[in-house]
Amino acid sequence: MSVGGKQMLEAQQCCNEVHQEALNDCTEQLPEVVVERLAETFKALADPTRLRILYNLSKRELCVCDLASVLGMTQSAVSHQLRYLKALRLVKNRRDGNTIYYRHDDAHTMGLLQMAIDHSSHVSDEQGVME
């Protein structure tokens, strides 16, 4: 079981010939909590509705009503997603009378979104030329 003197990471043996060299290059793993956090962030961006909400909030502050109108969705559906985004601190809101305005609240995540959007437009351009 113990092969050498060093730390060996055997989590589970699925084949006899475990490539030790490969495992040595992978001793450094992302901490569990970091992985969960990353997945959580990307999951927030992994839904078309939330993407559209954040995209529009990247332009300007908007109330629930306007977002529902722009997205062509029910107020309830939008509100549920806003709660989701707010729990992750990706958006925040302010009240003005009956109206509640939302805006983005996480520059890093918005940066990820913007980067992905920029790339998608580049890809579109290239494909437009190619095909």
Next chain:
Amino acid sequence: MSVGGKQMLEAQQCCNEVHQEALNDCTEQLPEVVVERLAETFKALADPTRLRILYNLSKRELCVCDLASVLGMTQSAVSHQLRYLKALRLVKNRRDGNTIYYRHDDAHTMGLLQMAIDHSSHVSDEQGVME
């Protein structure tokens, strides 16, 4: 109920006072196909197992067996996720005898991942100082 009149660009009316100025700032929307593509990309990164797979493949080429060992997961679970990632062209593979080696195949998505990882470590540092 039905207010006699005209509605110009409204997808759905959730409240009477639709803020026209807000809607004017949101005339430009991401194309449906782009939104779906973005969501698809982020969804690939929205799962801890796939994150760890891509993270390890960012270091070096690995076979299914080694990945399973490093992640402490069954060969089947890893293989299913690799198929998922391959369908999205985020990874590609090569065969060497019985062994199939995987590596990453989408610089842009790996860039998104790296950016998110870098940020998370910065945040950790700051929090480490604060608390």
Next chain:
DNA sequence: TGACTATATGAGTATTTGTTCATATACGAG
């Protein structure tokens, strides 16, 4: 050929998720 190995895959399943519907809450104007 046949045993052995690494990987792929279909079915089944428990869990998560995004929406709808009905209703609750909070605020402003009478």
Next chain:
DNA sequence: CTCGTATATGAACAAATACTCATATAGTCA
């Protein structure tokens, strides 16, 4: 107070998901 409006929320439900298990596939080696 009551009424009207904007938003929030709980329950329910269908669809998507990530795993396990059993088995299939494809290569090596004797």
